[in-house]
Amino acid sequence: MKRDIILSGVGGQGILSIAAVIGRAALEDGLHIKQAEVHGMSQRGGSVSTQVRFGKKVYSPIIGEGSADILVSFEEMEAARYARFLKKDGKMVVNKTQIPSLPVLSGACQYPQGIIAELKKHVPVRDLDATKIATDLGNPKSANVVLLGALIEALGLHDIDWKSIIAKTVKPAFVDINLKSFDAGMAAARQ
DSSP states (O other): OOEEEEEEEETTSSHHHHHHHHHHHHHHTTOEEEEEEEOTTGGGTOEEEEEEEEESOOOOSOOOTTOEEEEEESSHHHHHHHGGGEEEEEEEEEEOOOOOOHHHHTTSSOOOSOHHHHHHTTSOEEEEOHHHHHHHHTOGGGHHHHHHHHHHHHHTOTTSOHHHHHHHHSOGGGHHHHHHHHHHHHHHHHO
């Protein structure tokens, strides 16, 4: 089993934390893992992406355009930005959250509307409001783990003990909320 995953979003959304969970899971499952990150202006709310590849043998961390099995976007516009990386039968999970960029905030341009509807014309998209789900559970910062649950459900990666990996990876005080968020993400992806 080889998987090529792109995680995209905006700095501060926990993308690198989810990449760490996926990486740890792959290693504990005896798989090779390679990862490449682009931080950009992440600390100023800029675009962030991580490419995660795992399988029996992985030689390069880079996922070329048209090669990713799945794109998980933590923000709508970032889904459009990275859609070109999906392979023909790839899937997409998109958080229905809009985080205006600096040009949008300054009034230089408008946030594009209808992104998810346009993407659905080209690829299977599972859109969910991970931010609302996490907020309703008690911690909006766990939206990243909601999206992890949706990713696992979308790819059918049920043979890994994800809850154990999450419990080992996050701070003890946040294990419970993250496990609830993971379950909620899996449930949302099934709907």
